[in-house]
Amino acid sequence: MTKIDRFYYDNDIVRKFAIASIVFGIIGLLVGLTIAFQLFLPDWNLGIPWMTYGRLRPLHTNAAIFAFVGNAIFTGVYYSTQRLVKTPMWSKKLGCFHFWTWQAVILAAAITLPLGITSSHEYAELEWPIDLGIAISWIAFGINLIMTLVKRRESHIYVAIWFFISTWITITMLHVGNNLEIPVSMMKSYPVFAGVHDALIQWWYGHNAVAFFLTTPYLGLMYYFVPKAANRPVYSYKLSIIHFWTLIFIYIWAGPHHLLYTALPDWAQSLGTVMSLMLIAPSWGGMLNGLLTLRGAWDKVRQDPVLKFFVVAITAYGMSTFEGPMMSIKSVNAITHYTDWTVAHVHVGTLGWNGFLTFGMFYYLFPKMYKTKLYSIKLAEWHFWLGTIGIILWVIPMYWAGVTEQLSWKQFSPDGTLVYGNFLDTVTQVIPMYMIRAVGGTLYYTGLLMAVWNLWKTAKQGTFVAYEEAEAPALERIKHVNKGHRWIESRMGAFYFWAFIAVFIGGMVEIIPTILVKSNTPTITSVKPYTPLELEGRDLYIREGCVGCHSQMIRPFRSETARYGQYSKAGEFIYDRPFLFGSKRTGPDLHRLGGKYPNKWHYDHMFDPRSTSPGSIMPRYPWFQENDIDYSTLESKINVLRILGTPYADGFEKKAVEAAKKQAKEIAADLKENGIKTPGLENKEIVALIAYLQRLGTDIGKGETTMK
Amino acid sequence: MIHNYKFLIYFDRLILLFTFVLFNVIQTQMEAIYLLIFMGAVVAVGFLLAFFIAVKNGQFDDSTTPGIRMLFDTEINTEKDKRDKK
Numbered sequence: 163m164t165k166i167d168r169f170y171y172d173n174d175i176v177r178k179f180a181i182a183s184i185v186f187g188i189i190g191l192l193v194g195l196t197i198a199f200q201l202f203l204p205d206w207n208l209g210i211p212w213m214t215y216g217r218l219r220p221l222h223t224n225a226a227i228f229a230f231v232g233n234a235i236f237t238g239v240y241y242s243t244q245r246l247v248k249t250p251m252w253s254k255k256l257g258c259f260h261f262w263t264w265q266a267v268i269l270a271a272a273i274t275l276p277l278g279i280t281s282s283h284e285y286a287e288l289e290w291p292i293d294l295g296i297a298i299s300w301i302a303f304g305i306n307l308i309m310t311l312v313k314r315r316e317s318h319i320y321v322a323i324w325f326f327i328s329t330w331i332t333i334t335m336l337h338v339g340n341n342l343e344i345p346v347s348m349m350k351s352y353p354v355f356a357g358v359h360d361a362l363i364q365w366w367y368g369h370n371a372v373a374f375f376l377t378t379p380y381l382g383l384m385y386y387f388v389p390k391a392a393n394r395p396v397y398s399y400k401l402s403i404i405h406f407w408t409l410i411f412i413y414i415w416a417g418p419h420h421l422l423y424t425a426l427p428d429w430a431q432s433l434g435t436v437m438s439l440m441l442i443a444p445s446w447g448g449m450l451n452g453l454l455t456l457r458g459a460w461d462k463v464r465q466d467p468v469l470k471f472f473v474v475a476i477t478a479y480g481m482s483t484f485e486g487p488m489m490s491i492k493s494v495n496a497i498t499h500y501t502d503w504t505v506a507h508v509h510v511g512t513l514g515w516n517g518f519l520t521f522g523m524f525y526y527l528f529p530k531m532y533k534t535k536l537y538s539i540k541l542a543e544w545h546f547w548l549g550t551i552g553i554i555l556w557v558i559p560m561y562w563a564g565v566t567e568q569l570s571w572k573q574f575s576p577d578g579t580l581v582y583g584n585f586l587d588t589v590t591q592v593i594p595m596y597m598i599r600a601v602g603g604t605l606y607y608t609g610l611l612m613a614v615w616n617l618w619k620t621a622k623q624g625t626f627v628a629y630e631e632a633e634a635p636a637l638e639r640i641k642h643v644n645k646g647h648r649w650i651e652s653r654m655g656a657f658y659f660w661a662f663i664a665v666f667i668g669g670m671v672e673i674i675p676t677i678l679v680k681s682n683t684p685t686i687t688s689v690k691p692y693t694p695l696e697l698e699g700r701d702l703y704i705r706e707g708c709v710g711c712h713s714q715m716i717r718p719f720r721s722e723t724a725r726y727g728q729y730s731k732a733g734e735f736i737y738d739r740p741f742l743f744g745s746k747r748t749g750p751d752l753h754r755l756g757g758k759y760p761n762k763w764h765y766d767h768m769f770d771p772r773s774t775s776p777g778s779i780m781p782r783y784p785w786f787q788e789n790d791i792d793y794s795t796l797e798s799k800i801n802v803l804r805i806l807g808t809p810y811a812d813g814f815e816k817k818a819v820e821a822a823k824k825q826a827k828e829i830a831a832d833l834k835e836n837g838i839k840t841p842g843l844e845n846k847e848i849v850a851l852i853a854y855l856q857r858l859g860t861d862i863g864k865g866e867t868t869m870k
Numbered sequence: 871m872i873h874n875y876k877f878l879i880y881f882d883r884l885i886l887l888f889t890f891v892l893f894n895v896i897q898t899q900m901e902a903i904y905l906l907i908f909m910g911a912v913v914a915v916g917f918l919l920a921f922f923i924a925v926k927n928g929q930f931d932d933s934t935t936p937g938i939r940m941l942f943d944t945e946i947n948t949e950k951d952k953r954d955k956k
Contacts, residue, residue, distance in 0.1 A: 171945065248944055318936050319929060328917070335913060339906075359902035366906050386940070395937035403930060410917055414910045430903055632944040 165636040167315065170629035172250050173531045175257040176241045177626065180524060182265055183233035184614055187520075189272075190225025193218055195607055198600040201748070202593050204771075204779045212276030214781045216707025220287045221275040226512060227285060227375065229268045234520040235379040236264070236303070239326050241527060242386035243307065246323055247314035248634035256306040263299035267292055278705035279349045282740050283364045285371050286340045290351045293341045300337065304330045315637045321402040325382030328410045332374040340367035344802045347795045350701070352802050357735025358425050361743050365420035373413035376511065377445075377479075380519055381406075384452050384476065387519075391468045391526050397454035405447030412441050419490035422499065423717040424743065425732035431492070438490035445483030452476040467542035471522030474550055478514020482507060496568075500713055500747040502592065503564025506557045513553045513606060521545065521613055528617045532624025541616045549609035555602030559595035566591055567747070572721040580724055585750040590777050686733035689861045691808045692854070695822035697799060698791055699854025702847055703742070706783065713744030714753040714858070727754035727859065734861060737808050749780060754859035761829055762836040764852045786848035787840055791826070793819045822850075829853055 200206045200215045207213035240257065244250055251257050270292045274280070280287040288296070307330060311319065340363055343351035355363050389396050396402055418426055418434025453476050456463060463469040485507055489498050498504055529536050536542060570588040573581040582588050692700060703709070716722050718729040730753050735741060744751075759767075766773050769787060771780035800815035823844065829852055830844035843849065924930065 245944065246940060316939075318932070319924075320936050320940055331916075332913065335909065339909065355902050362902050362906060366910075389937065389941060393941060395941060399937040400933045403933065407917070407921055411914055414913060417906075427903075631946050633946055634944050 164638075166633055167636050168631065168633050169250050170631055171244045172240070172254060172257065172628075173626070173630055174628040175251065175254070175261065176237055176527070177531060177628075178258075178261050179233045179237040179240065180527065182261070182268075183230055183237055183520065184524070184617070186225055186229030186233060186268060187610060188614065190222060190230045191603075191607055191610060193222040193225060195600070195603050197222055198596070198603050200781070201779055202596045202600070204781045207781055209782070209784070211278070211706075211785055214706065214783075216710050216781075217276050217278055219707060219710045220280060220284075221272065223285055224271050224275060224287060225268070227371075228271070231376065231512075231516050231520065232264065234516075234523065235329075235375075235383070236260070237527070238383040238387065238523055239307070239379065242322055242383065243310060243326065245632075246320045246386065247311060247316045248632070249310055249314045249316075252306055252309035252313055256302050260299055260302040260306060263295060263302065267295045267299060270295065274349070278707070280704060280707065281341075281343065281351065281353070282704045282707075282709055282742065283340060283353070284368055284745065286337075286364070286367060289349055290341070290343055290345050291348065293337070293343075296337060300330075300334060304334070315634045317637060320385070321396075321399065321406055322382040322385040324403075324406050325378045325385070328406075329374050329378045329382070332370060332378075332410070332414070336367045336370050336374070340364060344806060346798045346802050350795060350799075352739040352799070352806060354806060355739075356806070356808075357738045357741050358732045360739065360741040361421060361424070361735075362418075362426065362430075364741070366414075366417040369417040369420060370414060372511070373409075373416070376516055377413075378410070380479075380516060381409075381448050383519060383523060384448070384472070387523050387526055388452055388455050388469075388472050388476075391466065391472065391522070392456055392459045392462055394455050394457075394459050397451050397457065401447055401451050405444040405451070409441070409444035409448070412437050412444065416441055416490070419486075419495070420745075421743075422490070422492050422495040423719070424715050425730060425735070435490050435492065439487045442484060442487045446480060449476055449480035449483070452479075467536075467539060467546050468522045468526045470543070470546045471518045471525065474546075474553075475515050475518035475522065478510050478518065478553070482511040482515060485510070496717075496719070498564060498568070499717075500745070501564035501567040502560040502595070502746075503568075504745065506560035506564060509560070510553070510557055513549075513556060517606070518549065521549070521610075524613065524617060528620045529624070532621050532626050534620060534624030537616050537619035537623060541612055545609040545612040545616070548605050548612070552602045552604070552606030552609060555605065556599050557602070559598040559602070563592040563595035563599075566595075571725070571747075572719070574721065574724075580721065583725070585725075586775055586777055589748070589779060593779070686731060686862060689734055689736060691737045691803070691810060692857065693821065693825060694796055694800065694818040695825040695850050695853040696857045697803075697854075698793070698796065698822060699850035699852070700742075701799075702786070702851050703854060704740070708752075709742045709744045711744075711746060711748035711780070713747050713751045715743040716751055716753050722751070726751050728862065730859075731862065734859070737803075739803065739806065739808075749778075752855070752858055756856050756858040756860035760836070761832050761852050761856070762838065764855055765833055765838060765848060768848060768851065786851055787846055789847045790842075790845045791822075791847050791850050793822065796822065825853060826850065 196206070196213075197215050197218050200218075204215075207215070207218075211217065240251060267288070271288055274289060274292065275287060279289050281289055286293075307326065311323070311327075342354040342363075344354065345351045353360050353363075385396060385402060415437035416434055418430050419438045422431050422435070453473065456469065456473065459469075463473055488494050489504070489507060498507075525536060525542055567588055570582045570591065571585075575581050714730070716726045716729045723729055734753075763774055765787075767775065768783045770782050770784075771778040796818050797815040800810050800818050804810045804812075804815075826844040826849045829849045833843060833849075840846065
């Protein structure tokens with residue numbers, strides 16, 4: 163006679179994460195809305211450093227991904243896993259620990275990012291102390307998840323949980339891989355890798371963050387909540403298994419599609435393209451499985467807002483996973499890269515797939531957990547339509563802008579000159595699209611606020627069930643015949659293969675770091691390390707988030723060499739820690755900026771961009787003239803960089819401040835000659851920044867350019 | 871799994887020779903990619919192993935009932951549900 167167990171599902175932890183997700187959704191998406199407006203109202207930062215676009219953009223991305231989506235993931239994982247394995251979460255304490263440490267990380271992000279404390283690695287901007295916090299929180303989550311599975315009452319592990327497991331494993335690897343850094347101070351570190359190395363690691367991480375944080379957990383949630391909400395089994399369980407395994411194998415290889423036409427070797431670019439294209443199959447397997455689950459239940463979709471949100475979410479997933487592979491084709495990428503098309507692509511996925519699935523899930527969960535009906539179906543329907551129209555008005559102008567941007571950048575007149583030689587002309591053309599996008603975002607945000615109200619009222623009218631009683635048969639533990647090492651040993655081929663792997667690992671762990679750290683033999687002999695002053699200037703560039711609007715990677719296209727100068731060579735970046743290739747040209751590429759404009763131009767331009775460039779949407783940076791350069795970490799910076807391979811002479815760190823001040827005096831003297839009367843100018847941050855900007859791209863000598 | 875293991879003896883020596891030569895002859899900016907491809911391969915092989923183990927443990931023997939079984943609620947909806955925390 164099988165024993166029937168009685169136990170309680172933990173809804174308390176689910177609700178904690180749900181509330182956190184909603185709160186940070188309100189904040190994170192508001193930041194997004196703010197920066198959308200700032201793009202055509204550049205003074206919408208009240209003149210405050212931490213409200214400038216460059217600093218708020220990473221706050222938005224981190225809040226949206228880790229705070230809004232992240233907490234939603236945990237909400238759904240904790241709810242569904244318990245019920246799928248018919249077992250409560252293994253440890254309430256660990257769940258709470260996970261919850262509070264995760265929110266602590268978010269709080270740390272909210273403080274540090276606007277202050278300009280950033281590693282500049284996209285979606286991994288948080289500096290090293292917070293990275294440690296993320297690791298601790300994530301490990302707590304993993305232990306709880308795995309132990310719950312160990313204690314499960316259902317021997318079959320439903321496909322959703324496979325997605326959750328793969329998420330946990332891969333994100334762990336990615337987090338470690340992209341945060342290999344040596345601290346310079348409590349709030350600053352330099353990455354182990356430099357230049358093109360660093361770019362590759364970052365985009366290996368970046369794409370897999372999309373894959374294993376924005377996709378696989380949400381596919382898992384889809385496989386639980388869609389069948390549950392429709393009361394229909396998944397269309398094809400077989401298909402879910404096939405596409406799961408295919409997806410996780412292929413996704414890891416798609417990273418190079420972020421680096422097409424850059425200094426990444428051709429074969430690596432091609433590999434990324436091929437894998438990205440192959441990815442259409444498993445991704446669409448997921449989409450079709452999700453949509454076809456609603457076969458025969460379309461009348462329910464008409465009546466139920468939850469299902470409506472799911473349908474649009476899954477469709478958006480299908481769109482992005484078709485578009486992404488298309489954008490991974492080099493000829494398409496040549497048009498989309500650095501433009502607003504990429505941004506549009508991101509937001510089809512985040513607003514449509516992640517956002518809408520999250521909303522559907524909350525509209526499903528709150529009535530269930532509060533043992534009541536949704537407060538207002540009508541309001542949820544309003545949210546659905548507003549949100550959908552919001553997505554359309556967000557995305558379509560950005561496609562339009564993207565094509566406009568790139569084609570303008572590429573356009574030559576019959577006599578061989580650039581039609582839009584002044585970059586600004588390409589920017590002003592897309593301002594109307596930015597405005598429409600902001601309208602779309604406002605609609606989407608309004609929908610979010612409707613959801614908050616609706617869920618709040620639902621909670622108020624119901625009674626929360628913190629621990630829900632359930633019953634299920636206990637699982638008979640089946641004894642495995644071949645246990646542990648004996649299993650391997652009875653299979654000699656496998657044994658040899660795995661022994662080889664073990665040896666290979668040992669070898670590589672020794673070889674690779676040696677090569678990597680040693681490999682700063684310049685491939686271009688004229689490329690020298692940054693001077694101390696230029697280093698400080700570079701770190702100011704990083705602090706302000708300039709990389710969010712400006713790229714430093716000129717592609718080998720005639721339109722780019724005509725506009726900017728020689729295309730960027732891998733060897734020029736060997737001392738760049740971190741790399742600053744950039745992903746978007748809201749402003750022009752800066753890799754060959756050095757020597758193009760006099761020091762005074764930069765002084766004026768940073769103070770008020772519109773004084774030198776009428777119509778510019780760049781925010782003002784008046785504090786560069788007010789703040790003194792902080793040399794307190796300079797010695798440590800030189801030391802760390804030397805450890806990482808930059809050939810600063812031994813003992814140079816002691817003379818670094820002196821050298822910086824000497825170079826600063828020269829620049830200040832030049833500025834003075836041209837009419838700048840600021841007292842103590844040689845100590846001001848603007849001088850360091852100018853030193854850095856004037857150095858950019860000058861090592862290989864000036865190339866031909868027809869740019870004004 | 872892998873039945874013909876004789877070739878592996880030559881295969882791994884070849885790999886080691888190849889990487890030794892490569893690392894000493896060619897220096898580009900791209901050495902990080904070996905680490906990444908290696909890590910990708912390790913993860914992929916790890917997933918492959920997990921797949922084989924899952925097949926062996928009968929995870930995929932039944933691909934019909936899991937989709938239907940998950941639709942049934944195990945919650946009892948009694949008065950014993952704890953409305954307050956703890």
